[in-house]
Amino acid sequence: MHVHLITARLRLRRFTGDDAAALATLHGDPQVMRHIDDGRPVACTVVERETLPALLREYDQLPSGFGCFAAEERATDAFVGWFSLRPAASRGLAGGTELGYRLVPAAWGHGYATEGARALIRHGFEGLDVERIVATTMTVNVASRRVMEKAGLRLVRTFFEEWPEYLEGAEHGDVEYALPREEWAAGQYERD
Template identity: 40%
Template sequence: MSELRTERLVLRQWRKSDLAPWAAMNADPEVREHFDGVLTRQQSEASAARFRAAIEQRGWGWWAVEVRDTGEFIGFTGLDPVDEDMPFTGVEAGWRLARSAWGHGFATEAALAVVAFGFETLALPEILAVTTATNVRSQAVMRRIGMTRDPADDFDDLTVPDGPLRPSVVYRMSRRTAA
């Protein structure tokens, strides 16, 4: 299993001790603002179990993120194959952090680590990121790590109810442009 380290973060396999802060994060309406509602404790635990199993199986996926100096769990980041119901294929980079971790550059630092892993270790030709059109904070991270958006890739995510969360944007980065 791959564990990634940055200057301030550890991206690692999920632990039982991550479940309570992960559930609290997913119950926070601000953290879940760009998703279809908050999650119950059971839903959060089920997602962590899926993330853990994918990392065990592949050696990579949605890693838990902790602060190196304190060991505090602050969210997740990683890479995952795009869901089958999306209008494109590939491997997606993503992140979600607790509100207390916002504004410190952690999302950018973690995203840069997973993109480097994707290109250098997995030899992916391209990595993409997807979010709602209204999620300007995540789009800013995508731009900071060097991803670009082509409005022709934008789509309506039919897996979410009709409304402001349906319009989605896609950012991309190729291994060629990352080098």
């Protein structure tokens, strides 16, 4: 197992081919996916044939330390989701390093998202020398917005994208949050 980061309660590690079922369960959950991409669950076959292989390729394609990492509870080894740190690629972003996360519903409300996000932010600034960390979500995704705020990111703007199909809440737009290196270094937000 290639462990990437350890927090008080989580272990972030590289995905392996053995993670297909857990990843398919996560991406196949309608609650998890309701504010992501087209708002629909992803079929198990798509996760196995496309999503997981793409995540595994990133470890070779991206600079060391970047990518998407499986998150497990340290106490139980239970898969709780994933966290990512990658060059910004989401719609509407003009650059920076993008923070992402996706957790199983059983892990919601326990502070895991904030804990993992803070660890990757610290890793990005201290270990990877990034200049700016960004994250986006739908305006209506209040829980994700709160995680971004608790992790130290600040609201930068609301923006509107054209979507091929209507997604509930899309009329309110998406939001971009960011944390520049200088604010992080100055400690202008609460660190854990």
